[in-house]
Amino acid sequence: MMIQRSVVVLLIVVFAGCGPDEPQEHAIDFVRGDLIIFTGTAGSPNGAWCWFQDERAIVDANHPDEPMLMFTSISASDRDSTEQGDLDFHWFGLNSGQGGAVELYDRLGQDDHNAAALFQQENGQVLALFSRHGSDKNVYVAHSEAHNPQKWNDLEIYQDEANVTYNNLLTAGVGKDRKLYDFSRSRGWNPNFLVLDSLGGQWQYGGRLLSSEGRPYLKYVDNRDGSRIHVVATDQHPRNFDNSIYHGSTDGHSLYDSFGSVLDAELRDQDAVPPSALTLVFAGNPDNVAWMADVAVDEQDQPVIAFSVQKDGRDHPPKLAGLDHRFHLARFSGDGWQQHEIAFAGERLYPFEDDYTGLVAIDPENVNHLVISTNADPVTGEALVSRADQKRHYELFEGTSIDGGKSFDWKAITQHxxxxxIRPIIPSWKSERRVVLWLRGSYTTYENFDTQVVAIIQDR
Ligand SMILES: [Ca+2]
Ligand SMILES: [Ca+2]
Ligand SMILES: [Ca+2]
Known part of the structure; x- marks a missing residue:
């Protein structure tokens, strides 16, 4: 099904009408920086991603020509059936501004949950793993040629026992024991994982991470040497449960709490602990329903979690709540977790998904720098009404903390x-520059959207 045809296009750079020295924040469609638009082409008319598959965007810093940004997105179209739900892989040279896209899967399904998780192996090949939104048992595995995102091998398919969604690629283990893992939702609507035994080997079922009667949501991040995977979990879907946030970690064999105590010594069997056995980071209740937005590790390899908290859900059935969210940041010191409310997050993206916020990106190279998306003023909570059309829009703000994440100073990236x-991502890239990617346009549901994938490149 893979289409090898690739199109190299010169990416459109829209100058926002102001230099970095003279930001004009009152201008219509203000963007702090030069806006790069990756989509909007005939073969990739738009794009979107969900936030439970990572890494969604990576940078090949060892590319022989220049650092190469890569990501996937799902396209949507009301009219052209051939563009409904393609999985598009985009690349972009971070020095030249030259980029392009290939279709990794034609009409995989018009659902932003179908975006891929990416991982670059030491030999330069990029792995892309993807699944549909729990509608079948297939995990699709694609890999590129070394440092060549234009050339992809034929798809392989790993077939699970249960329907699959949300792939996440991470490494754990030390030395020869270090392996690549794919954490997804599969058996029991619970987090399970596949393991790739060695480079070029086959994916095999690895075990069950957690067990819950509901469907817990998870995000993951590996530490800097790739030996341990941090696991951040909720109890269930926030529509069904007043979620808390929990943290633990795994070396691929056992599950530990935040302090290193073993919770499940053997992950290969089907006996697993519930999310609530992990270390409590934030206690949910009917007035504080949490959902994680992003996770990272700080310079000491300690986990950092950005999450949203819904304040107005008590006694409200779905569609009637989610008009007041807050963003929180939690950090682990070694002694325990500290968490603080850091910004007003505004409203849900749309009714029924009352806990969909604009989300948060933590800079993986500096956890004191965040990008948030909100349709409320981050400090006052006042509705952000655009001068352009007198409507409320989600805008990006970047924040810097000088008190270890207790509070942030916010500055507009987009305005009016x-x-x-929505849905910013800051890919891991050890550089003097920082890439901020996001979705810009109209997002109606996870199956209907007309958002462009865009970015700015900033000096750190
Ligand atoms: Ca296409
Ligand atoms: Ca197509
Ligand atoms: Ca077990």
Whole structure:
């Protein structure tokens, strides 16, 4: 099904009408920086991603020509059936501005949950693993040629016992024991994992991470040497449960709490602990329903979690709540967890998904720097009404903390927009520059959206 045809296009750079020295924050559709638009082409008319598959965007810093940004997105179209739900892989040279896209899967399904997780192996090949939104048992595995995102091998398919969604690629283990893992939701609607035994080997079922009667949500991040995977979990879907946030870690064999105590010594069997056995980071209740947005590790390899908290859900059935979210940041010191409310997050993206916020990106190279998407003023909570169209839009703000994440100073990245700006990502890239990617346009549901994938490149 893979289409090898690739199109190299010169990416459109829209100058926002102001230099970095003279930001004009009152201008219509203000963007702090030069806006790069990756989509909007005939073969990739738009794009979106969900936030439970990572890494969604990576940088090949060892590319022989220049650092190469890569990500996937799902396209949507009301009219052109051939563009409904393609999985598009994009690349972009971070020095030249030259980029392009290939279709990794034609019409995989118009659902932003179908975006891929990416991992670059030491030999330069990029692995892309993806699944549909729990509608079948297939995990699709694609790999590129070394440092060549234009050339992809034929798809392989790993077939699970249960329907699969949300792939996450991470490493754990030391020395010869270090392996690549794919954590997904599969058996029992619970987090399970596959393991790739060696480079070029086959994916095999690895075990069950957690066990819950509901469907817990998880995000993962590996520590800097790739030996241990941090696991951040909720109890269930926030529509069904007043979620808390929990943390633990795994070396691929056992599950530990935040302090290193063993919770499940053997992950290969089907006996697993519930999310609530992990270390409590934030206690949910009917007035504080949590959902994680992003996770990272700080310079000491300690976990950092950004999450949203819904304040207005008590006694409200779905569609009637989610008008007041807050963003929180939690950090682990070694002695325990500290968490603080850091910004007003505004409203849900749309009714029924009352806990969909604009989300948060933690800079993986500096956890004191965040990008948030909100349709409320981050400090006052006042509705952000655009001067452009007198409507409320989600705008991006970047924040810097000088008190270890207790509070942030916010500065607009977008302002007075004529569209929404949501779901930022800051890919890992050890550089003097920072890439901020996001979705810009109209996001109606996870199956219907007309958002462009855009970015700015900043000096750190
Ligand atoms: Ca296409
Ligand atoms: Ca297509
Ligand atoms: Ca077990």
């Amino acid at each position: 927009s004529t569209m929404d700006n």
